Amino acid sequence: MKINKIFLMAGLAVMGLMTTSCSDDDDYQKGPEAGTYNVGFVNQSNQILGLTDTQFTVELKRTNPSGELTVPLEIVQSASVLTAPTSVTFANGSETATLTIAVSNDAQAFVEYPITIRIPAEYSNPYAQQDMYPLLSISALKEDYKTFATADFTSWFFEETWEIEIEHSEYLDLYRIRNLYDEGYNYYYKLGEKAADGSIPMTMCNSDGTKLSKQASGYVHSSYGMVSTTWLSSNFTGYDPADDAYYIPFQWTVSAGSFGSGYESFKIK
Secondary structure, three states, X not given: OHHHHHHHHHHHHHHHXXXXXXXXXXXXXXXXXXXXXXXXXXXXXXXXXXXXXXEEEEXXXXXXXXXXXXXXXXXXXXXXXXXXXXXXXEOOOOOXXXXXXXXXXXXXXXXXXXXXXXXXXXXXXXXXXXXXXXEXXXXXXXXXXXXXXXXEEEEOOOOEEEEEEEEEEOOOOEEEEOOOOOOOOOEEEEEOOOOOOOOEEEEEEOOOOOEOXXXXXXXXXXXXXXXXXXXXXXXXXXXXXXXXXXXXXXXXXXXXXXXXEEEEEEEEO
């Protein structure tokens, strides 16, 4: 009988532990499950606007186009000059919807304004690998760059010639060569007064118009990593009427050292 009592007491103790464990589980709250609507933002592209633009649009997509669907949106953060609606509606049968974000006239030129918008988990599927996103996190910037000219650019470093597009901002009085050596890496310059001999001095700049010293080119060397260009400002930089060409002296460097220096040049068509 003593043995039976021991087993009985042990069994009660185990049941007590199980009861305690179950009561602890009652406090657990399961997170929201991914929804069946599978809605997302199509891309994460920052918005470049004209100086007089008052709005821009972003696109959303869903994988189930059946029926009309209104999706609530959470504005996680937003600059005061940007105003976004708190919902977006998909028309019946439509896979896409457009969200319009208003831009106040108080937005200043060449200032980046951020906005972040989240789609609730029950309307998205953050666990699936796909080409859309449950969170939009971008910035909007007003600028006035317009195409100024096209030119043939000849590189001392790459020993190649290719066509470039030169843009000009009247607001900054600054020229821009977009994606000069690689996508997303722009180069900027200002022009001075024409000299008596017809030459025109050029100042290499940062995007805000301040004087440039060193800049990543965007080209990544297979052995040494990112290659940077240092403007040799003591050397002639600008337009040479004898050659009808613009010259830019660069030193090409990586963390391990220098590849040397030479003139990059371009001729406007």
